Amino acid sequence: MYIWPNHTLLDLLHIEHPIVQSPMAGAQDSELAIAVARAGGLGSLACAMLSPEQIREQVGLFRQAVSAPINLNFFCHQDLRLEPEALQEWRLKLLPYYQEYGLDPNQELPKASRAPFSRQHAELMEELKPEVVSFHFGLPSAELVQRVKKTGALIMSSATTTAEAVWLQEHGADIIIAQGLEAGGHRGVFLESTVHQQVGTLSLVPQIADAVSVPVIAAGGIADGRGIAAALALGASAAQIGTAYLFCPESKITPLHREALSNSRSDGTALTNLFSGRPARSISTRLMNEIGPLSSSAPVFPHAGSALSPLRIEAEKKGRTEFSSLWSGQSAALGRPLPAEQLTLVLAQEAQGVCKRLGVAGATHAPLDKP
Structure with a gap:
C-alpha cells in the first residue's frame, strides 16, 4: 500500500493513487475508465458527445465491472x-x-x-449519482450546480489562470484542475479571451494551490511518474493524465491518430x-x-x-x-503503449520512487503485487 504526501483528494474520492484519467470526448469510453479505476486511479467518462442513453449505458458498464468512483465530464459552453x-x-x-x-x-x-450541460443532464445525474461530476469551460448555472451537489457528487472544473480558479471556488467547485498550457485537447478557458497569456503547468499549479482552499489537480504535460511527483511537490493533490492514456489499447482513437502520437x-x-x-x-x-x-x-x-x-x-x-x-499534449513523446491498468500502476510506482528519492514527506510504500 502506498502512502502519498497528500491524502486530501484520495480521501475525498476514495481512490488509492493520485492519478486522474482525463476525460477525452470521442477518444474513449467506459473501457478506459474501468481499467484506470481497477488500478486505483479515478476513471473518467467524457459525456459531451454522448446522448443521455449512451451515458446511462456507459455508466452501467462501469458499475458492473468495478466498485469504484466515476467522474462524468461535461462541457458547459454557451451554445x-x-x-x-x-x-x-x-x-x-x-x-x-x-x-x-x-x-x-x-x-x-x-x-x-457537443451539447452543453443542461437540465436534462442534471436529471440524469440525479438518477445515476456519480461520485464526481466535472466541467470544462467554467460551470453551468448556479441552479444546475446546486442540483448536482444535492446528488452527493463532488464538482470539479478546469482553470487555466489563478483568476479562473478563484472564480470556480467561489461558484461551487469542490476540486480545481489546474490546466497548464502543455495540455492536449481543449483549453478550459472561460474568463480569458486570449491564449497568448496562458500559463504553463509548472508555474500555474503552485499559484492556484496558494490562491484556493480546495484540492488542486495538476494537468498538462504530465506523462510519467516524474511529472506526478513534480505536481505533488508543487502543491497539487493529484495529477490528471490524458495523452499518455491515448497510447493504451483501451483508447478509441483512429490508427492514424495513434501513428501520429507515436511519431510526435x-x-x-x-x-x-x-x-x-x-x-x-x-x-x-x-x-x-x-x-x-x-x-x-x-x-x-x-x-x-x-x-x-x-x-x-x-x-x-x-x-x-x-x-x-x-x-495531444506536449509530452506525447513520453507515451508508452501499455494497457491502461498496467500504465496506471507503473505511473504510481514511478511517482513513488521519485518522491522517495527526493524525500517528499510521506512517500513510503510497500511493493504492489502487480507490475
Whole structure:
C-alpha cells in the first residue's frame, strides 16, 4: 500500500493513487475508465458527445465491472448560433481544399455534436449519482450546480489562470484542475479571451494551490511518474493524465491518430481553433500550417468542425490526417503503449520512487503485487 504526501483528494474520492484519467470526448469510453479505476486511479467518462442513453449505458458498464468512483465530464459552453455569414466565410477559406478533393463545397454539413450541460443532464445525474461530476469551460448555472451537489457528487472544473480558479471556488467547485498550457485537447478557458497569456503547468499549479482552499489537480504535460511527483511537490493533490492514456489499447482513437502520437515530438503540437472554434492543442497538420493554427475565420464553438468533416473523411480514406484533430499534449513523446491498468500502476510506482528519492514527506510504500 502506498502512502502519498497528500491524502486530501484520495480521501475525498476514495481512490488509492493520485492519478486522474482525463476525460477525452470521442477518444474513449467506459473501457478506459474501468481499467484506470481497477488500478486505483479515478476513471473518467467524457459525456459531451454522448446522448443521455449512451451515458446511462456507459455508466452501467462501469458499475458492473468495478466498485469504484466515476467522474462524468461535461462541457458547459454557451451554445452559440452559427451565423450564415460566418459559415460562408469559413466555406470560402476551405474552398481550395474542397476543390482539391473533388468535393461539393455547398453540400449539407453535419451538425455539431457537443451539447452543453443542461437540465436534462442534471436529471440524469440525479438518477445515476456519480461520485464526481466535472466541467470544462467554467460551470453551468448556479441552479444546475446546486442540483448536482444535492446528488452527493463532488464538482470539479478546469482553470487555466489563478483568476479562473478563484472564480470556480467561489461558484461551487469542490476540486480545481489546474490546466497548464502543455495540455492536449481543449483549453478550459472561460474568463480569458486570449491564449497568448496562458500559463504553463509548472508555474500555474503552485499559484492556484496558494490562491484556493480546495484540492488542486495538476494537468498538462504530465506523462510519467516524474511529472506526478513534480505536481505533488508543487502543491497539487493529484495529477490528471490524458495523452499518455491515448497510447493504451483501451483508447478509441483512429490508427492514424495513434501513428501520429507515436511519431510526435516535443515541438510538434500547437494551439488551434480550426477544428472546433475553441483553442485546443493538436499535433500540427497541413491545415494548421497553411491557414495558421488560430484563425478569425473559424466559426464559433463547436461549429468549426462541421465544414471540415467531409475533408477529414476523404483525407483519412487516403491515409492522411491533413484535416484531422490530433489532440495531444506536449509530452506525447513520453507515451508508452501499455494497457491502461498496467500504465496506471507503473505511473504510481514511478511517482513513488521519485518522491522517495527526493524525500517528499510521506512517500513510503510497500511493493504492489502487480507490475
